[in-house]
Amino acid sequence: MLNVQWLDIVSVFAWFIAVYMVIVIVFYSVILMISMLQLRKEYQLDRIQAYEDYMDEFYTRPVSIIVPAYNEEAGIIQSVRSLLSVNYPTFEIIVVNDGSTDGTLEKMIDQYEMKVISKVVRKQINTKPIKTIYQSTILSNLFLVDKENGGKADALNVGLNFSHYPYFCSLDGDSVLEPDAFLKVMKPIIDSNEEVIASGGSVRIANGCEIKNGHILKIGLSNNPLVIMQIIEYLRAFLMGRIGLSRHNLLLIISGAFGVFSKHWSIEAGGYKTDTVGEDMELVVRIHRLLKEKKVNKKIVYVPDPVCWTEVPEDMTILRRQRRRWHRGLFESLWTHRGLTFNPKYGSIGVISFPYFWVVEFLGPIIEFLGYIFMVLCLFLGGVYIEFAILLFLLSCLYGSLFSMAAVLLEEWSLTKYPKVTDIIKLFLYSLTETIWYRPMTVFWRCEGVWQMLIGDTSWGEMKRKGVSK
């Protein structure tokens, strides 16, 4: 008798996980199809040609590039250099030194012959006080703002207050931009006559590529398995997820690594929020919310072209910290704006995007984690339970590995960025192993993030960069 009941509980639980996975699989498949059609249409399109026209256009909107820097002495000069050679008619670069304790400030001042200027900054968003403002004597469009430490979001807000142009973009300290990055992301904004108010591009991983003076010389593949898995993860997230979501204006994330926003709307939405870990997602959600509340027809879009190369963690400890932080950031954004969930007033954002982010992105790892524990338990229990374990394992293969493999193939089918045949085979074979090690690992870390939040641990953990550029 007792045995029967026990079996019931176990099977209800197994079915719950299985049904959850099937739903998510169906959802992913739909998104995959949408992305596939979109990407395929542009296969072999001469993209440089498509952007050329925008270059000599007098009316191209000027952009302010904000680079928040906290202890970035390893990479700051390189990133600024890569920004200076960007192919765009009018832009300014604002490096915001967020009270670094290393030589970031001195390095910048030396390299670009910065000189103190006195300027009144209009405080449209409240921030920590600015100490000094510098302007380069060699390049009049390069500024350096030195301020008291207040975190990345605060630094971005200072940059926003200081910026002169109607559009801005925030860039992480150690990212390398493609030369045409701005043309690519500004294109939808100009084309739509400013109906599009924010636009992001896809981010690729720079580890393993040959970079010199802030330019990608050769695209390559790292030999570190962790990095390869992250490449696959990014491909999957950007190629599949975001293109699919962007088609229907459901986009909730513009990656912190690269996106252009309208300054007007960002300030109206209140700028970056300082007490959250995921300030970029938070801002996008707030802008969406503002748009719906004001009932204006504006859009946020995503460009599939890779526009920005960024460095990712190469060892477990840092990757673990990053994942924990991401997951908490996600939760905080969703929680702050929980009122949007299933709220028809907010249209498709409330009815589709928010539930998606809650169910798939946030709860997903927790349910998967339970699934993994369950699988291991079943193996020990033996008998009929083995079958449950196999069932779940097959589902998670579909869920993890197969979609990643599809993403790798989708990349090769449409964008073909990796030059060698072996690169693709390597990526493909690695993605095959995802279910066995990488996915359980990241799922576990995400759950740790949730746990930390529950027990109220607020340490963030810094990301130490070694500098990808030579």
Add this chain to the structure above:
Amino acid sequence: MINQDILFLAIITLSLMCLLFLLLLYLTIRKAKEIKKRREIEDYKNKINTQIFSIIAEGKRYRGIGCETSIKQKAMEELLSRYVKILEGEDEKKRLSDLASHCLQGYYRKRLKSKKWSHRMNALYHIEDFYMIKLLDEVVILSKKKNITHQEMIHVLRILATFQYNGFQEVLYYHDLSEYEYRSILMRLNHDLFDQFVLSFHKSTPPLQYAILDVISLKKAIEYRFFTENIFMSYKGEVKLRALKALAEIGYVSNIEPYLQLLYSSSWQERMVAAKLIGSIQEEKGIPRLIELLHDQIWWVRSQAGQSISQFPNGKAILQSVLETSKDTFARDMAWDWLHKGV
């Protein structure tokens, strides 16, 4: 029951896995082929490069330049694309265009009829770049197709504008474009065809009107100054503002008085563009008001006032005195800004 499910799932997973492996096989073969093809294209490009150069630069005869295979066509296309960006002289451009027609006309004709959107788009890009006017008829035919995408249509219109196609105005009227798109198309028209649009200005939709005025302002087309002044006098709102902007670019008006009054307008956009106009005409009578506008509450107006003042011969001195005497931090800041622009 569960056994059946497992079997079912296992079959699905395995078959999908097989499918993906097949796809991988296909893609790797494709990639290997592509790499080989790329090498052949590069080889051919190296081989014919000097010859192409002497054809374009010195007008040598074509000899032994074949474009019969897709590799040779692609190589030719890439070489010509590179040259077309750096060429300056009219003769050279003509020779390049002739060479392109000689080698690639048939290829693009076929590509324009391709089922693939990206093939058609690429063909359109190159037809415009190489100025392949012999393909005009094919482009016109494409423009009449029913299921043409918006992006293709924009490009077709650009090409028709570049080729100064006679029936251009009628074609354009059938389409509803954005201001930006109109502008980039109208920019390509010669004087005669553009005149037609100026003549029918009053009948045009607002985006087209904005675009017409913007083109006048971009081209600094002084021959349209009376037209633009008329528009400025007889319209309101955005059209009026654009006309004002065009006048500021042209840098000439018959009577300055109404524009001086506009410096006191209640709309900040009008104050700003009026300040721009005063600066570009360098009308001394406007200086006192420009100095006042340095205190304007709108940043854009202050900035424009600063720029306009700096355009006067004694502008730097005026800004310097504002910097030293003004009590308003915003005005001082703006004066400082324009004194230090382009350091």
